[in-house]
Amino acid sequence: EMSQGQFKLILAHCNYGSLRQQMVQRLQEISSVPIREIVLQSSVKKLYFTIREQVGDEEPPALMILGLESVSEINQLLISMNSVREEFRKHCRFPLVLWINDEISQKLSRSAPDVTSWGTLTKFVIVPQMFSHELQQQADGLFARILEWGVSQFIPNDAIFSSGYRQEIKAALRDLNRQGQNIEPALQANLYFIQGRDAYTKDEIDTALAQYQQSLDFWHHSNNLERQGVLWFHIGLCHRRRAELDSAGSRPHWQKAKDSFEQCLDFFEQADNADLVAKFITQLGEVWRQLEDWDKLHQLAQKSQQLHQANGNRVLLAQDYGFLAEVALERRNWNEANALATRALQTLETVSDEQRQHWHLYPLLLARSQLLLARSQRQLGQVEEAVANLERAKQGKPQDDPQLYIQILKELRSLYKDEQHQYLKAFEVKQECRSIEQQFRFRAFIGAGRLQSQRQVNRTVTLSSNQEELAQEIIDSGRKPTVDELISRIESRDKKLTVIHGLSGVGKSSLVNAGLVPALKLKKSSDTRDILVVTLRAYNNWVKELGKNLAQELNSREIILPSIPDSRSTLIQELSRNGQRNLLTVLIFDQFEEFFFVCPSRQEQQIFFTFLKECLDIDYIKIILSLREDYLHYLLPLNNIGSKVINDDILGKTILYQLGNLQPEAAKNLIKNLTSRSRVHFEEDLIDQLVKDLAHNLGEVRPIELQVIGAQMQTEGIRTLAEYQQVGSKENLVQRYLEEVIEDCGAENEQAARLVLYLLTDEKESRPLKTRTELEKELKALENNGIVEADELDLVLEIFRQSGLVLLLPETPSNRYQLVHDYLVSFIRKQQSLAEKLNAEKEEERKQRILAEDRVRQKSRQDGYELILISLILIVAIILSILSKKILFSREIYFFRGIINPGLLTIL
Template structure:
């Protein structure tokens, strides 16, 4: 019906039909149909300059394609648990989520097993996962460890993993998440750290092992820059470590590990021998080896019927490993996603397309295009302004970005939201104003080479002309 309405030029009716189809279609029963609806609706939204709506549908489509095995690579997004399509005639299992295929077929599955083993052992009350930016810490938690913990009990206890990734209101968000997960078991409202701690103690009687997972924990230190502001969380963490059948996982970038030493100085953490950075507490997550990257690419492309020539895989892994001899997971996903987007399956096509850097450049171009043609210049400049001449990622407020942009507040908001949800930019919540930062150090050199000073000069001239025109009016 939507196709007919579009053919007759009634775009509004076509959109209404597709929105109705989307709301009534359950992806677990027919993921291919759902994906088709999302893509048709996305195209109509984009044609109507509803760029943000179109982008949200694109993100949902990528997520569904990855979860149900239709997409080999997800770009800069987090990995999600794997799902299987359900036969409507059968009663589905209570939990249909399993470890993401990207993890299950790589050495990451060993990391998941080791982390699950740590959770099961009494001597490991706290685990600190650390690694470089873009190594896949969030993905291994969301797409690997959490479904592995939910898959089967540990001992005689069901495992209740609670994931937190934002810390502006950590008490409220943790309370809501914990309340939602125990709602099936009675349902409560948790509005304070004391109430959360009481529930964690109560979970022991419910035969639960609660695992509190604080991902991207470096953001906590961005939000609470004063030690006095951090103390309530430290108090809470100390109390958690003293509650039976509660485990805590902190995951953060390696260059922020030393921030945790403050806990040792301020509190008596006897339960972890007052040594939060002990090697028995830390768990390092590194890059892929070349062999592991090759096995992963072969498995993912075979599963999704996106077949790559063996000699292409060999050269691709060699290019990705580069001088360090290791493959960055984020780079593998971005380059792989672009190969799939451009349907590059042979070594000849790969060489014609350029180096891996060219493929990453085109990935960034795709994200910029998602912002719409009228916002492209602003999008390019935002990326550039989030870097500096020293090759580092800068933190900029919205006002600081706007001061150098010939764009309205609405245009800047759109660009920032698309960049954040594409996995390129991080929103850092901190007083007195929110700030923005590129997610991965890896992107800095590429962006500065790609955009260059010509773009700055062009946009500065455009901004000056706009200001002059406003002054004349």
């Protein structure tokens, strides 16, 4: 009260949330002046500006700041606080109470020493009995929540306790130890349980099991049946998680999970609590599914169905129908499976919206039921219906259950490929499946696809559905410094434009999507501004796509635009407003060479370049273009847009950033870490030989070649040097990869696919550039019937392009295609059997045609001779006929001479 009208900093030190809450309430009661409270959000980065924003022109008599322990960027906040400390003195003329704990106190002394020196410290300490009572209450609440929710979802401690509960427990244990107080056994058992759950959340399974076992020992001796059931349930979750992490050796872990869940149910039955049995029984059903014991699953599902019909749990009842449908599928009872899967979906439809949000299981059961229904429909010949169901099922979130999502994609691909012969759709689904496998570390190598940021499985209710991590491949390959350099360029005030360039297959898109973008999102802020990353990869309608992506990113920050920007002017307006929103906007145009494919005219390109200039003129915007280096010359018109940033030097060193191949040592580290994390273990000797082969020609390793060959090795199960040598060489693996891509084109298109590859090579073993028209013409010339369907050629070219085998190059007047790598040429030329056969057939056809023409000519000559002979005969006959007539005429004249008067004859 004595400090009213002047700045005074009071540091209220308290490690316990409940005590802090009591003290705040008590201070409000005893203070003669009102004390205003501000509770900080986790996203706050500047304390002074937050206070000014909340308080405005008003000067409260006193102000308390709570929530510092929940601020995610606490170090940045404290540094900022120290840098503007004089502003507090000038403009905060009132007592300011900061509530801190041990952790915040240490950080405050380290990051804001000047501010700390101004403060008056007051400590609040809890008495041991109060701590024990509070922790016991929290533990009781934890067990109650678990028993209430059952198997619906794993609720982590963070979602139940206050955000700083770990620090509170540590502080309390220190206080108890200093005061010489012993921890009661029941309290210790609760602590073991809480700590075990924390370890499980972090995948520290061994630690979790040890903590659970110690807690279980106490509850066993105290004969608390329900808590023993809860502990066995958590032990079962640990063994299930081990099975998920060790897919190759998962069966023993599933067996242990089965034993644990059976123990859990036994204790609930001993407690005569059928409701708890109903809540936890389906977890055992999931284990029977994994063990493929269909008889046991059938028995359990029938029992479970009765329990859930009795207690009215519609979500778990739908799961029971799903179990029974899966058993029917395994027993080849297609109609029964169809009916049960339909019943499961119908049951889920009756679940209220509130329950759907409440149950983590709901979206998983919906997707699995759609998958089961699709499988039965396929067997019943209802292919279109099956495809429609799977397309709906794949709309879910992969992170909820990536293995289920992968099953859905594989089934969908099989339907598209084998039943509907829609090979392009099948190939795209295959690529998506491999990408999901890579993101969740089921696959070590992705092939020719683009790396994506790593994602975590949502095993708890608090994990964000959009949580991403910097892909470990980027770190392991030695490219983390590259990412750091790019971030430094983005944070630099004098580098507004960066052009990332490199050869095809060097990993530009992977670096952007799996490295730079997640790193920027994890960094969250630069200096005092939040980083907003907007990425564009599709350029068919770039204005609308960019507007949509911008709106989505702003929406994720709870900035809702009244409408999505759909024109250049509205885009520029919103990008300008981002500066006022305290944002640093990073626009990333990935695979920018694609822009020139879809916008070939100079007029279209000029529109984009003008937009680019307008963006560069806006404060707090950074732009990154990523493209193949053989397309850098397409950027030259940017020199003419009058941008001070470009300064007529778009290809200058200050703008260009080159990305090269991997060094052999980096490639070794990458392979080691990729295979170990995905549990695909390569021998050390195998890795050495593989890298040696990959670096043979260049002394460097091309990332795309490493990924393609690695993917093929993973597909074929090659793990040792002996197995690799048995294959022959990396070239043979590439050849098999080629065969796999050809197979993706479909059996009926196989010949066309092989010929297209052949036509993209020549006898000089080079990679000629060819237009689609040229390929079609040459393909017609090679094929016997001379007929090539346009759709067939387009399909083959598109699959080759998406697989990374063929490049599409923008040219005027027609785009051209080129085989992506020189080393593929020899493989393709060696596989000449088809072309040679066709050429042989063409040669035989040519010979037969010549023979036929000879026969025709010979016959024509023979016919000509006969005609001449006949003509001669006719002529002779005519002559003879004329001669005979003359002779007769002469006789007649002689005859008349004797009768007619000579004078008359003269007249005649």
